[in-house]
Amino acid sequence: MTDLMTPKTPQWWKKSDVKKTFILWIICTAVIGYVGVEFHVRNMVDPASETMSSVISLMRIFTWAAAPVAGLVSAMSLTVLTSKRHYGDNPPAEADHEIRNSPKTAAVWVVVSGLLCLFALVGGLVVLQHDNEAILDSKAIQVNVTGQQWVWNFDYANGARSEDLYLPVDKPVVFHITSVDVKHSFWVVQMGIKMDANPGYITETAVTPNKIGVFDVRCAELCGLLHAYMQTKVHVVSQADYDAWLNAHAAMEAGA
Amino acid sequence: MTTLTQHTSTAPGKSIIEKLNVFTALALGVISAVVVWRLSLAFLPQDGEEVRLFSREDKITLLSMCAWFVGFMTGIGALVGPMRWVMGKDLAHDENMFLAGENMGPKRYFRYTTDHKVVGIQYLFITILIFFLGGGLAMLIRTNLGTPEGGWLHAQAYNSIVGTHGILMIVGTIIMVTGPFGNFIMPIMIGARDMAFPRLNALSFWLIVAAAVPLIWGQFIGGITTGWSAYNPLAGQAPLGMDGYIMYICIFAISTMVAGANITTTVVKMRAKGMTWNRTPIFIYGTVASVALALPAFPVFFLSQVLSAFDRALDTSFYNTAGGGSGWLYENLFWIMGHPEVYVILIPAVAALMEMAPVFTRRPLFSFNIAVLGIAGISGLSVLVWAHHMYISGWAPLLNAPFMLTTELISIPTGMLFLVLIGTLWRGRIWMTMPLMSIFALLWNFMIGGVTGIYLSDVPADAFLHGSMYVTAHFHYTLMGAGLTGALASLVYWFPKMTGRMFDKTLSWIAFWMVQIGFNVAFIGMFMVGLAGQPRRVESYAPTFNTANLVTTIGAYTIMIGMLVLLHGVISSARNGVKAPKNPWQAKTLEWTVDYPIPLENFDVLPVVTTDPYGYGKAKS
Numbered sequence A: 001m002t003d004l005m006t007p008k009t010p011q012w013w014k015k016s017d018v019k020k021t022f023i024l025w026i027i028c029t030a031v032i033g034y035v036g037v038e039f040h041v042r043n044m045v046d047p048a049s050e051t052m053s054s055v056i057s058l059m060r061i062f063t064w065a066a067a068p069v070a071g072l073v074s075a076m077s078l079t080v081l082t083s084k085r086h087y088g089d090n091p092p093a094e095a096d097h098e099i100r101n102s103p104k105t106a107a108v109w110v111v112v113s114g115l116l117c118l119f120a121l122v123g124g125l126v127v128l129q130h131d132n133e134a135i136l137d138s139k140a141i142q143v144n145v146t147g148q149q150w151v152w153n154f155d156y157a158n159g160a161r162s163e164d165l166y167l168p169v170d171k172p173v174v175f176h177i178t179s180v181d182v183k184h185s186f187w188v189v190q191m192g193i194k195m196d197a198n199p200g201y202i203t204e205t206a207v208t209p210n211k212i213g214v215f216d217v218r219c220a221e222l223c224g225l226l227h228a229y230m231q232t233k234v235h236v237v238s239q240a241d242y243d244a245w246l247n248a249h250a251a252m253e254a255g256a
Numbered sequence B: 001m002t003t004l005t006q007h008t009s010t011a012p013g014k015s016i017i018e019k020l021n022v023f024t025a026l027a028l029g030v031i032s033a034v035v036v037w038r039l040s041l042a043f044l045p046q047d048g049e050e051v052r053l054f055s056r057e058d059k060i061t062l063l064s065m066c067a068w069f070v071g072f073m074t075g076i077g078a079l080v081g082p083m084r085w086v087m088g089k090d091l092a093h094d095e096n097m098f099l100a101g102e103n104m105g106p107k108r109y110f111r112y113t114t115d116h117k118v119v120g121i122q123y124l125f126i127t128i129l130i131f132f133l134g135g136g137l138a139m140l141i142r143t144n145l146g147t148p149e150g151g152w153l154h155a156q157a158y159n160s161i162v163g164t165h166g167i168l169m170i171v172g173t174i175i176m177v178t179g180p181f182g183n184f185i186m187p188i189m190i191g192a193r194d195m196a197f198p199r200l201n202a203l204s205f206w207l208i209v210a211a212a213v214p215l216i217w218g219q220f221i222g223g224i225t226t227g228w229s230a231y232n233p234l235a236g237q238a239p240l241g242m243d244g245y246i247m248y249i250c251i252f253a254i255s256t257m258v259a260g261a262n263i264t265t266t267v268v269k270m271r272a273k274g275m276t277w278n279r280t281p282i283f284i285y286g287t288v289a290s291v292a293l294a295l296p297a298f299p300v301f302f303l304s305q306v307l308s309a310f311d312r313a314l315d316t317s318f319y320n321t322a323g324g325g326s327g328w329l330y331e332n333l334f335w336i337m338g339h340p341e342v343y344v345i346l347i348p349a350v351a352a353l354m355e356m357a358p359v360f361t362r363r364p365l366f367s368f369n370i371a372v373l374g375i376a377g378i379s380g381l382s383v384l385v386w387a388h389h390m391y392i393s394g395w396a397p398l399l400n401a402p403f404m405l406t407t408e409l410i411s412i413p414t415g416m417l418f419l420v421l422i423g424t425l426w427r428g429r430i431w432m433t434m435p436l437m438s439i440f441a442l443l444w445n446f447m448i449g450g451v452t453g454i455y456l457s458d459v460p461a462d463a464f465l466h467g468s469m470y471v472t473a474h475f476h477y478t479l480m481g482a483g484l485t486g487a488l489a490s491l492v493y494w495f496p497k498m499t500g501r502m503f504d505k506t507l508s509w510i511a512f513w514m515v516q517i518g519f520n521v522a523f524i525g526m527f528m529v530g531l532a533g534q535p536r537r538v539e540s541y542a543p544t545f546n547t548a549n550l551v552t553t554i555g556a557y558t559i560m561i562g563m564l565v566l567l568h569g570v571i572s573s574a575r576n577g578v579k580a581p582k583n584p585w586q587a588k589t590l591e592w593t594v595d596y597p598i599p600l601e602n603f604d605v606l607p608v609v610t611t612d613p614y615g616y617g618k619a620k621s
């Protein structure tokens, strides 16, 4: 803030202006940060995995990191807007200065935005790294996911097959995703994972569900006529229930 | 002039140039299309058993559309100049004056007219038309989404409306600043008599008209059911309407390339004496950055669609995995165009507001150098970020981190644009006009668009947000909240120079507030449903999303009313608005030094520039 008062150019600021802006800056930052975080967190679904929880905390952190910048722009705008305004068809008098730049302000501005970038990048990379590790987990359950206009099919290691997804709680699971026709996108909403289903390729993503319950699977890539209806449920159940379900379904497949 | 009277008096011998206009073009286009359609119906071999669905119909449709295109462009007179040149008889001066529309009255707007001011008005007209068509479709979408169950529109019609809305609006926003103002105002602003290539200028406009017809045609043969991005392999199985999209894009891409070469050359070669780069207005930088960015991007778009057409009509497999191709190829080509394209849209709009900022604050532009640097930085980086649209495509997971880096770096030059605008407002004299308030609106909307862009650029967060309504809200904040806001301000600001009359002040305010409030209501609602998990491009949704969708729909209707008020303002002010003085805003760029009506070649004596146009403030006045 102090930099706005570059001493070389005394006409550019009035102490009262800067003071006012500073106070507004604090207020705007607090309001934008708080409202921004609440807006995101309240509207986002309740997490059903660690992955989703970390998405929510990322949004929280990013919003607070962006708030001072957004707050400064808002505060300066408000100061300007609440200063003397001129209405009418003819222009107001010329400004009482002719300042064309302030290298220091520019430098600070660029450095700060660079640091914020770096911060966002590091935050993202840390979480990304964490997510990727799950794919390599050798104890993970493997499920094959096949998108098809306009249903999802799930194939389990023991030969079971279903259109609703069943998963045990607290066990890492790796999805191998493909499609038989056009591109779809496999989105397990409350678990915060999404991966496109491409015809002819197998893509992978992984997650560890940490809550028992029924959650949503939706298609997130326009895939034709009934794209809006290409959704199903994921049932996260206890290990015992899962085993029972799996065996029953494998037997059904074998019988069929 | 003498030749003109001479020609009209010898009516039977009228030269070909004088006979051609939009009606001959339409006629020739339709006739060519019908002839080629009948011929290809008669002579194209039937599809074999093993050939994919639609292939023959695709060939027929594409051939007929090409015939329309060639017929229309011939009929409008695009070939007259080149043909004459081939025959060794270049156009005479009188003929060039005729082409420029000298003393022709309103008729020149319906011809292959080369005067940049005519082309600017033509662009303005078609931009408005596109926005109202696209806006009408948006209202259909929002009405359908007013209730969760869908089905008010048939699912196929709904998908087609979404796709057509998208591509219409993208094209509309691409041309909304560089078309009307880049053509009408820019040459005068740099003190030139016309564009570097006046005939190419006419060409770029009429190509857009030629492109529009296949898009409309496509609506009647199955529609564009793939969304504006037309991903393959979905586009490969889409109905014949897809061929309309392909032709539309190909012709529009040519138009953009032509306009880009023309505008760039004009700015580089034709600036007034003394207008060094340091004295060149920032709007000129914005315009050049925009078209120069389009120059490499649009050939890629063109190519991506040509390959798409091959896959559909000739059974090639560029995008078909089973045949050795890949849908990922399409996605890459599309976004290599697609991300630069969003800055093609944004940069000139922001630059226009930068041009207005000193005028309405009566102080110099803050940090001209930073403004130029910001524009250059965005342009440079924007070609290196395309794969942020493909984080979760599975195409190359290892590339996610580097693309996350480049994407987040873009916020540095973007921040510079903010600094310039806010720095100019700071300690200025605030002249409350609609263009000035638009700067505040842009700061607000673009801040939301930019910050949500950072969330989206973060790979783990994007794994949740991608493909959801959140993305839709993000890009509307940037395209509409920032881009369109700048374009509407430009309209009000340059209206006096373009029509000789002031834009009605009250109407401009009403429109401004309705559009801005409606916009923020509509797209805040869209962020909410995105966060809650509603995918985009759906015709029905879970009942839990209903409230926020309804909010969005209400916001959308508010925008519509605001836009109708604005349209009313355009028409009524152009007809009987207050006569404008030569320089109503007391601005210092060159376009305000010419009288209305502006003579054919703008300046009797070409101006000589000795300072930059930002000499406001105490010391100068």
Ligand code: HEM
Binding pocket: B229, B342, B343, B345, B346, B388, B389, B407, B408, B410, B411, B414, B449, B450, B451, B452, B453, B454, B456, B457, B458, B462, B465, B466, B467, B471, B474, B475, B478, B479, B483
């Ligand atoms: C300030 C910097 C910006 C950043 C960091 C940013 C980032 C992103 C990212 C990461 C996406 C992909 C989201 C996804 O599909 O999951 C995206 C989508 C998009 N952005 Fe931005 N963006 C920025 C500014 C802009 C601007 C200025 C515009 C337009 C004027 C724009 C228009 C779009 C469009 C049209 C899409 C989505 C296209 C589609 O999927 O149909 N963005 N943006």
Ligand SMILES: [Cu+2]
Binding pocket: A184, A185, A219, A220, A221, A222, A223, A224, A227, A228, A230
């Ligand atoms: Cu889908």
Ligand SMILES: [Cu+2]
Binding pocket: B338, B339, B342, B385, B386, B388, B389
């Ligand atoms: Cu992008």
